[in-house]
Amino acid sequence: MLKILIRPSTELYIGRNLLTTDRLLEFxxxxxxxxxxxxxIKDLYAVDLARKIHAELLTIPTGEKAKSRETEQNLIDExxxxxxxxxxxxxxxxxxxxxxxxxxxxxxxMRGVPLILIxxxxxxIVDAAIGGKTAIDTPYGKNLIGTxxxxxxxxxxxxxxxxxxxxxxxNGFAEILKMGLIYDSSIWxxxxxxxxxxxxxxxxxxxxxxxxxxxxxxxRRILNFGHTIGHAIEAISQYExxxxxxxxxxxxxxxxxxxxxxxxxxxxxxxxxxxFSSFPLRLPKNCTRQNLFNAMVYxxxxxxxxxxxxxxxxxxxxISFEGQYCRPVSEKExxxxxxxxxxx
Amino acid sequence: MLKILIRPSTELYIGRNLLTTDRLLEFxxxxxxxxxxxxxIKDLYAVDLARKIHAELLTIPTGEKAKSRETEQNLIDExxxxxxxxxxxxxxxxxxxxxxxxxxxxxxxMRGVPLILIxxxxxxIVDAAIGGKTAIDTPYGKNLIGTxxxxxxxxxxxxxxxxxxxxxxxNGFAEILKMGLIYDSSIWxxxxxxxxxxxxxxxxxxxxxxxxxxxxxxxRRILNFGHTIGHAIEAISQYExxxxxxxxxxxxxxxxxxxxxxxxxxxxxxxxxxxFSSFPLRLPKNCTRQNLFNAMVYxxxxxxxxxxxxxxxxxxxxISFEGQYCRPVSEKExxxxxxxxxxx
Numbered sequence: 018m019l020k021i022l023i024r025p026s027t028e029l030y031i032g033r034n035l036l037t038t039d040r041l042l043e044f045x046x047x048x049x050x051x052x053x054x055x056x057x058i059k060d061l062y063a064v065d066l067a068r069k070i071h072a073e074l075l076t077i078p079t080g081e082k083a084k085s086r087e088t089e090q091n092l093i094d095e096x097x098x099x100x101x102x103x104x105x106x107x108x109x110x111x112x113x114x115x116x117x118x119x120x121x122x123x124x125x126x127m128r129g130v131p132l133i134l135i136x137x138x139x140x141x142i143v144d145a146a147i148g149g150k151t152a153i154d155t156p157y158g159k160n161l162i163g164t165x166x167x168x169x170x171x172x173x174x175x176x177x178x179x180x181x182x183x184x185x186x187x188n189g190f191a192e193i194l195k196m197g198l199i200y201d202s203s204i205w206x207x208x209x210x211x212x213x214x215x216x217x218x219x220x221x222x223x224x225x226x227x228x229x230x231x232x233x234x235x236x237r238r239i240l241n242f243g244h245t246i247g248h249a250i251e252a253i254s255q256y257e258x259x260x261x262x263x264x265x266x267x268x269x270x271x272x273x274x275x276x277x278x279x280x281x282x283x284x285x286x287x288x289x290x291x292x293f294s295s296f297p298l299r300l301p302k303n304c305t306r307q308n309l310f311n312a313m314v315y316x317x318x319x320x321x322x323x324x325x326x327x328x329x330x331x332x333x334x335x336i337s338f339e340g341q342y343c344r345p346v347s348e349k350e351x352x353x354x355x356x357x358x359x360x361x
Numbered sequence: 362m363l364k365i366l367i368r369p370s371t372e373l374y375i376g377r378n379l380l381t382t383d384r385l386l387e388f389x390x391x392x393x394x395x396x397x398x399x400x401x402i403k404d405l406y407a408v409d410l411a412r413k414i415h416a417e418l419l420t421i422p423t424g425e426k427a428k429s430r431e432t433e434q435n436l437i438d439e440x441x442x443x444x445x446x447x448x449x450x451x452x453x454x455x456x457x458x459x460x461x462x463x464x465x466x467x468x469x470x471m472r473g474v475p476l477i478l479i480x481x482x483x484x485x486i487v488d489a490a491i492g493g494k495t496a497i498d499t500p501y502g503k504n505l506i507g508t509x510x511x512x513x514x515x516x517x518x519x520x521x522x523x524x525x526x527x528x529x530x531x532n533g534f535a536e537i538l539k540m541g542l543i544y545d546s547s548i549w550x551x552x553x554x555x556x557x558x559x560x561x562x563x564x565x566x567x568x569x570x571x572x573x574x575x576x577x578x579x580x581r582r583i584l585n586f587g588h589t590i591g592h593a594i595e596a597i598s599q600y601e602x603x604x605x606x607x608x609x610x611x612x613x614x615x616x617x618x619x620x621x622x623x624x625x626x627x628x629x630x631x632x633x634x635x636x637f638s639s640f641p642l643r644l645p646k647n648c649t650r651q652n653l654f655n656a657m658v659y660x661x662x663x664x665x666x667x668x669x670x671x672x673x674x675x676x677x678x679x680i681s682f683e684g685q686y687c688r689p690v691s692e693k694e695x696x697x698x699x700x701x702x703x704x705x
Contacts, residue, residue, distance in 0.1 A: 090430065097501040102663040125469070127661045128494065128507040129576070150472065157441040163472040164508060232473070317471045319446040 028170045035174035048106040053119045055079045058111050081256045084114045084154045103127040112138035113145030120151030124166035132168040137177040139189025143219040148227040158315040188261030193219040199239045202333025238342040239335035242327040243268035249312035254301040265296035273354045275328040306355045310348050372514045379518035392450040397463045399423045402455050425600045428458045428498045447471040456482035457489030464495030468510035476512040481521040483533025487563040492571040502659040532605030537563040543583045546677025582686040583679035586671040587612035593656035598645040609640035618698045619672040650699045654692050
């Protein structure tokens with residue numbers, strides 16, 4: 018078990034067999050504890066864990082559609098009905114939907130209650146659970162409502178990944194590859210291996226990036242690589258397309274854009290394209306250049322109504338653009354990339 | 362005009378003729394600016410101000426009932442529809458309902474956009490706008506959902522109070538008297554005067570308290586004096602009773618409780634009772650000891666299911682209780698205070 022401190026105030030525990038130790042129980046202390054998990058994970062881990070840590074168990078629906086205002090309100094109302102005070106500890110057990118949603122609820126319930134995250138998917142371990150971002154979705158796009166809120170602790174137990182379906186592996190793997198593209202080329206070199214070392218590298222990369230820029234004023238934006246197009250594609254597919262597939266496609270298209278705009282070599286681009294070959298890399302059927310561009314209008318990086326992209330100039334390095342780490346791209350500049358995708 | 366820095370990052374401007382200067386315009390800079398006001402204040406100030414600072418104007422309904430999830434969602438959806446990005450400045454113009462609600466929206470819209478508050482009621486100037494608390498109400502009680510979020514600036518223009526109805530004066534005056542009871546006895550000595558000095562003292566008192574304890578772990582709780590009962594009474598009256606009347610009644614009853622529990626002298630209590638004589642001091646007709654106690658169960662100070670009260674031991678001084686600044690009070694201990702009220 019490795020313990021990493023994430024500024025300002027989160028203890029991250031990562032390793033194996035974490036949930037069988039008493040470390041989590043010590044965090045609960047004398048606090049009233051509510052464990053929140055989706056219905057799919059309930060019987061897998063949640064019931065046993067709740068018993069072990071003397072927590073009350075609440076369940077939420079499964080899937081991205083659960084990350085809604087409706088689920089948020091139901092959860093908050095449930096906490097009110099249970100008479101939960103400000104000294105109630107909320108523990109989120111599950112994937113990114115659960116950690117994002119419960120994180121948001123913890124940040125606004127009575128203006129903030131203590132929070133612990135137990136991510137159980139590769140995507141949540143390497144991405145969603147780290148960095149203090151919470152979110153819910155709206156019909157206007159993903160993660161458009163949220164807060165920055167530090168959990169007391171994160172328990173990333175890699176043993177929970179044993180039961181993870183292949184599709185879920187790919188979801189997380191896309192984020193690991195992205196980390197290799199924007200920040201740590203050593204990840205890129207080792208990317209064939211599904212092992213703990215690779216996961217740890219991705220986690221450490223994310224921590225290093227968010228600690229440099231906790232509120233996303235500049236450098237942290239590089240984490241958005243692949244997500245400007247990725248989020249738009251997810252929205253167009255009405256969230257039918259898995260996040261990892263959308264991000265993989267987004268990474269390839271934004272690497273193409275980086276090449277098309279003259280920053281990235283053709284050789285690097287071809288290597289990137291090859292590395293994402295385990296993903297389907299198909300646009301949703303109803304995706305046109307126009308609705309893709311329209312869907313990107315709600316992207317949070319935008320300024321003065323212009324869509325802004327993170328771009329790379331080599332594998333492992335995002336371009337600074339004078340500390341903005343993104344640049345406006347016009348619909349016209351995007352055209353070639355979209356046409357390339359349509360023809361491949 | 363006085364400029365006061367409030368940690369961590371808010372500039373407070375307080376004085377007269379503030380809105381006719383260019384200081385506010387300088388804050389807007391090149392940001393897209395949305396001015397949000399309730400329909401009652403729209404024609405009074407908002408249209409002119411929006412024109413002056415080149416802002417787009419959005420309106421919300423009037424009154425405490427507007428501080429709801431519904432108004433919050435409508436406002437957020439309106440911002441989405443307008444294509445507002447993360448670099449949009451929101452300005453709240455109005456009373457505490459508007460500053461609380463718009464503050465909450467600013468804190469969660471795309472995980473936070475810049476915010477400026479222009480409080481236009483005495484209550485908002487001395488209380489709601491200062492301290493970084495945002496909130497919306499739910500059927501379970503007032504301010505139960507919210508965040509801690511610092512505005513860039515607060516413009517407290519005392520000239521806006523010229524049009525304030527007497528009822529609104531009393532709303533703010535109850536908070537000024539409360540500040541005299543818990544913190545600054547010099548306010549208490551000058552309380553007959555409705556003047557700028559008294560307002561400034563109350564503002565400075567609040568700033569000193571919140572800076573010592575921004576996230577309400579201890580000392581800041583003293584601001585809740587009069588509000589444990591006050592909020593419960595408001596809820597029982599279904600928010601028909603003005604906040605100031607409820608707080609005045611809450612202050613008298615919690616002073617009575619302080620006396621009944623042996624902390625406050627009878628002489629101080631009699632003086633306090635006399636000083637609130639400009640308020641009606643009447644319980645809502647449907648208020649029973651049982652529903653009063655039930656309504657306090659959702660109070661945010663509670664711990665382990667016990668209702669906790671801020672208590673005073675003299676005018677101008679709240680009791681520390683080992684840094685908790687509140688203590689549990691049983692239903693039985695509260696009985697005498699309730700009976701006294703019913704018989705007076």
